[in-house]
Amino acid sequence: MTAKVMAAKPFSPKEVRRILDSLSRPAVFLHMTCDWPVLHWTANHLSNCLGQKNIRFRLGEKQATHTPLFETQCSYVEASLDQFLCWTSKGTGAEVGFFSGYPLSEYWAYADYKYIAMLFQDQPSMFEDVLWSDFGYPGRAGRESTLWIGTEGANTPCHQDTYGCNLVLQVQGRKRWTLFPPEDTACLYPCRIPYEESSVFSLVDVLQPDLRRFPAFTQARAHTVTLQPGQVLYVPRHWWHYVESVDPVTVSVNSWIELEVDDEARVNEAVTKAVVCALKTTPSKDNTDDWLNPTEEGVSSHGENLQCLNLAVQTCLQRRERSQGAEQERPEPAGGRGAKRDSSGQTRSGGGTTPLTIPFGPHLVPVPANQDSLPKTKGLDWEDGAPKSCMANPSKGQTPRVLSASGECGSGSDDYGSPGRDCDSGDAAEALGHAPITTNDLLECLVHPDVIAHVTELLLERQNRHNNA
CATH class of the missing domain: 2.60.120.10 (Jelly Rolls)
Structure with a gap:
């Protein structure tokens, strides 16, 4: 042969x-x-x-x-x-x-x-x-x-x-x-x-x-x-x-x-897109950055974004309703519901039955954690596990940095926060010694994943009440 x-x-x-x-x-x-x-x-x-x-x-x-x-x-x-x-x-x-x-x-x-x-x-x-x-x-x-x-x-x-x-x-x-x-x-x-x-x-x-x-x-x-x-x-x-x-x-x-x-994720994204497009397409002195990734086809209108949001919300509510109805009709299986994963990446079926063992070995290797080797860091002095100071070296002519409530060290300079920030719009804030709040600063808070998830739940609750009224 x-x-x-x-x-x-x-x-x-x-x-x-x-x-x-x-x-x-x-x-x-x-x-x-x-x-x-x-x-x-x-x-x-x-x-x-x-x-x-x-x-x-x-x-x-x-x-x-x-x-x-x-x-x-x-x-x-x-x-x-x-x-x-x-x-x-x-x-x-x-x-x-x-x-x-x-x-x-x-x-x-x-x-x-x-x-x-x-x-x-x-x-x-x-x-x-x-x-x-x-x-x-x-x-x-x-x-x-x-x-x-x-x-x-x-x-x-x-x-x-x-x-x-x-x-x-x-x-x-x-x-x-x-x-x-x-x-x-x-x-x-x-x-x-x-x-x-x-x-x-x-x-x-x-x-x-x-x-x-x-x-x-x-x-x-x-x-x-x-x-x-x-x-x-x-x-x-x-x-x-x-x-x-x-x-x-x-x-x-x-x-x-x-x-x-993944219906909630689709609603999350629809909310995010509507907020980002609305704020970034509004003319202002600090909205001159290239904020749309080159992989995106273009900017959709606010009306189009709201249509997508409404569709995502209704789809999510309809699927939830069907899922709840099916769950009520389905008898409880032996061993409990659903699969639960443990910290090792294995799946345990509900009720504590035998885990589905992942066959790690010569043909399947987990990507290891490297917690003991921190990546290179920009020069910092550390004391008791925390940075001693957020003050830049004055001998190099750098602007002093102020630790913000979010834990970031910021200044009125262009290197604070997202790329492309223009601080000219914050003359009053700078006069008072504060870093100005820009459109991108506002967006970082508004479209933070935790905030968007909460907004999604509020929208779903509101629309569900409206549908059942």
Whole structure:
């Protein structure tokens, strides 16, 4: 027999799906993709497939600033993968196209959010190179995936996906993932500027945090892993993550899976979008920043946003009503209701019955916590576990910082809070020695996840009373 016999996968699609449905912490699957054709998708291979087709690259400066570099603050160029690879090989001039204005020693580049269905719409056979059906999602392939190509240092700011979970296959090079559990949200100082419908960003540079402004970050529990080619990372819903390429050229494929029964999250997002768009589209001196993330299609009107909010609220109430009716008719099952997860990521069925054990081992590895190794921090003196002072060094001509009620160290300077703040509108406040409150300051409070969740419940209660009147 001359036919090549492939080694059996460590888990069947049914077993993987059961594991994914039970996992509440990030984990890496090994030896599951050895026969996937997509593993041949190196940057050179993709360059040959795409020819001279231009794609959009995001560029960021490599210099450390102790603040996240959001996508609204990056530069963008249209170039072919061939020009990109020439640039990464230190080519110059016309052969690198628009990359010629960005020295490789000073900039990183990232082609991110590239939908495979759009890139290869004239080569649909390539969709079948991605086999997410092995992970218990029959029919899911490249058409439902995105492609990410970057250089060393290319990164995605720390953020939380609001709707679903992620499966990420590393194809070429390595990427370092820094993840934080949903329970650490308050320690990550969430913000919605820049605004992206499905993401909440962190104001903290998680690798080099400024603890004078973000002291609660010391309580965040980082989990880190460097993903190798052929490995697949599972990122559960609402886990925060910062991603950075660590090799000269990296390629990865991502499948974002929207989870069902997330009605409250949809109402949360509809409320957030209505508030952000209403305030940021109102003309004012401090509304001159690029607040809409480049991944968003555009700004919808207030009327459109209210229509979406009404639809989300009614859908949520209707599903709640159907669920409550079904629950009343259904007899109580033996062992109690529902599944409960413990701190190890295992699922325990209600009533204390035998837990569903996650088969961690050589083929499935949990992403470890690294609480003993704090990330680099911007210079601080510490005393009894807290910063001794929030006063900048006066010998360097810096403005003294005042510790705010939220725990941040702020000043009237442009580096306090969200990017793009213009303090000219706060002349009266500055005259009194206070940092002015800007539109972005107000938004940080109004669209804080805890505030939005409370507003959602109030809206649902109000609308339910109205429907039953």
